[in-house]
Amino acid sequence: MTVPTLPLAGVRVVELDDGDAQYTGMLLAALGADVVKVEPPGGAPARSAGPFVGGVDDGAHSLPFLHYNVAKRSVVLDLDRPADRAALHELVAAADVLLDGLGPNGAAAHGLDDDTLEVLAPGLVHVLVTPFGRTGPWRDHRASDVVSMSLGGVTGQTGYDAVGDEPGTPITPVGHQPRHFGGVLAAVYAVAALRDRPAHRVRTLDVALHDSIAVSTEIPVSLWEFGGQEVFRHTGRHAAAVLHNPEWQFRCADGGYLCALTLYLNDRRFAAILDWFDGAGFAHDLHAERFVAEADRVANMAEIVDAIARFCAGRDSVELFHEAQRRALPWARIQPVAAVAADPHLHAREFFTPVEGPDGTPVPHPGLPWRGMPTVFTAPPGRVRAPHAGEDTATVLGTLRAADPVAGG
Structure with missing residues (x-):
C-alpha cells in the first residue's frame, strides 16, 4: 500500500509563540510540515490555559494546548543561556519558515532581528503574527479576544435589539476568533510564500490580527464604504441598515x-x-x-x-x-x-479524528474542513498528538552543531 505524500512534507518550521501563532503552526503541521515548537523551561505558558482534561492543571492536560499543538515537536531552550540561544539560531538557520508569535520585537529580543536573519537564514519565510502588526501607532499595544473583536468592528455589529429609546447593547463573541481567522490567513500566506521565496534574502509576512478581523466584518463595511450607512445591532441576527427587522x-x-x-x-x-x-x-x-x-x-x-x-x-x-x-x-x-x-453529517465525513490524549487513550480531535488532500490525520507519518514539553529536545538538537550540549533532553 502506497502512503500518500503530505503536501508540506520536508518543510521545516520553527515556532516561537506566546499564543497568537500556534493555530497557524497546527495547520502547517497538519499538512505535513515538521513544526518544532520552542518552549521555555517548564513549558510554554499556553500549557496552563484551561479548561483542563479531568480538571488536571499540570502542563499536560490543557485542552486548548492539546488541540492547537497536535502533530508538532517540542524543544525546550532557556534563551537566557548563550548555548541555548545559539541552538535556536541553528534551528532557524536550518528552517524554511520561522513562525513568530512573540510580538513585533519578540524574536529580535533573542537575537533574531531582521538583519541577523538575512545573514543567518537567506531564503527564510518569516511569518510574524501579532495583535496589530509591525507598523502603525498601535504596533506595541497588546490585545485579547475582547480587545481584537471590539477594535476590529465585530462587536459593534453584534448584540441586542434596542429597548425603547436605549440603543442595542453590543456583545463580543468568544473563542479566540481573531487568532483563528488570522491564523488561517497566516498559514495561507506562508504556503504561498514558500512557492516563490527569494534565495538570498528573508521574506517577512506581517500578519496583524487586527487587520484580519477588520476584513471579516461582512456587510457593514460595504454599507458604510459605498452608501455611508451605519448598521443597527439585532438580537441573534445580522446587523442591518434597517432597524427592527422581523424576528427569525x-x-x-x-x-x-x-x-x-x-x-x-x-x-x-x-x-x-x-x-x-x-x-x-x-x-x-x-x-x-x-x-x-x-x-x-x-x-x-x-x-x-x-x-x-x-x-x-x-x-x-x-x-x-x-x-x-x-x-x-x-x-x-x-x-x-x-x-x-454529535452531528451525524460531520461524523460521516470523518471530521473527528482519534488522537492520543494525555493519558494515552484516543480522544476525538476536530479535523480539517476539506477532503481530497492527505493530512497527518489521514496519512500519519508518526506521532499525531501534542508533544510533551521538551520530549524532542535531544532528537532535534542532536542534528545541530551546537556550541554547548543542551541539557534537559
Whole structure:
C-alpha cells in the first residue's frame, strides 16, 4: 500500500509563540510540515490555559494546548543561556519558515532581528503574527479576544435589539476568533510564500490580527464604504441598515430553536411556506390578499412571523430543518455545541479524528474542513498528538552543531 505524500512534507518550521501563532503552526503541521515548537523551561505558558482534561492543571492536560499543538515537536531552550540561544539560531538557520508569535520585537529580543536573519537564514519565510502588526501607532499595544473583536468592528455589529429609546447593547463573541481567522490567513500566506521565496534574502509576512478581523466584518463595511450607512445591532441576527427587522428565531416543540429567515421573502419562498403549511393542516390566514405582493408581505410581516412561530412551536427542530431543505427554504436548526459534536453529517465525513490524549487513550480531535488532500490525520507519518514539553529536545538538537550540549533532553 502506497502512503500518500503530505503536501508540506520536508518543510521545516520553527515556532516561537506566546499564543497568537500556534493555530497557524497546527495547520502547517497538519499538512505535513515538521513544526518544532520552542518552549521555555517548564513549558510554554499556553500549557496552563484551561479548561483542563479531568480538571488536571499540570502542563499536560490543557485542552486548548492539546488541540492547537497536535502533530508538532517540542524543544525546550532557556534563551537566557548563550548555548541555548545559539541552538535556536541553528534551528532557524536550518528552517524554511520561522513562525513568530512573540510580538513585533519578540524574536529580535533573542537575537533574531531582521538583519541577523538575512545573514543567518537567506531564503527564510518569516511569518510574524501579532495583535496589530509591525507598523502603525498601535504596533506595541497588546490585545485579547475582547480587545481584537471590539477594535476590529465585530462587536459593534453584534448584540441586542434596542429597548425603547436605549440603543442595542453590543456583545463580543468568544473563542479566540481573531487568532483563528488570522491564523488561517497566516498559514495561507506562508504556503504561498514558500512557492516563490527569494534565495538570498528573508521574506517577512506581517500578519496583524487586527487587520484580519477588520476584513471579516461582512456587510457593514460595504454599507458604510459605498452608501455611508451605519448598521443597527439585532438580537441573534445580522446587523442591518434597517432597524427592527422581523424576528427569525423560533422555539420548537423539542426545546430547540429554528433560525427561519424571514427577510427576502420572495414569491417562491412564500409559496413554499404556504404549500408546507397547507399540507401539514396548519391553520393560518396567509392566503389573504394583503400577503400576495412582496411589498405587502413586508408591511404585514408581523403576522407572517406569528404564523411561523406557531408552526414551529408544534414541531421538532430537526424535522423542520430537513423539511425546509426539501423546499429550498433558508431555515436551519440552531445546534448547541453538544449537537455539533454529535452531528451525524460531520461524523460521516470523518471530521473527528482519534488522537492520543494525555493519558494515552484516543480522544476525538476536530479535523480539517476539506477532503481530497492527505493530512497527518489521514496519512500519519508518526506521532499525531501534542508533544510533551521538551520530549524532542535531544532528537532535534542532536542534528545541530551546537556550541554547548543542551541539557534537559
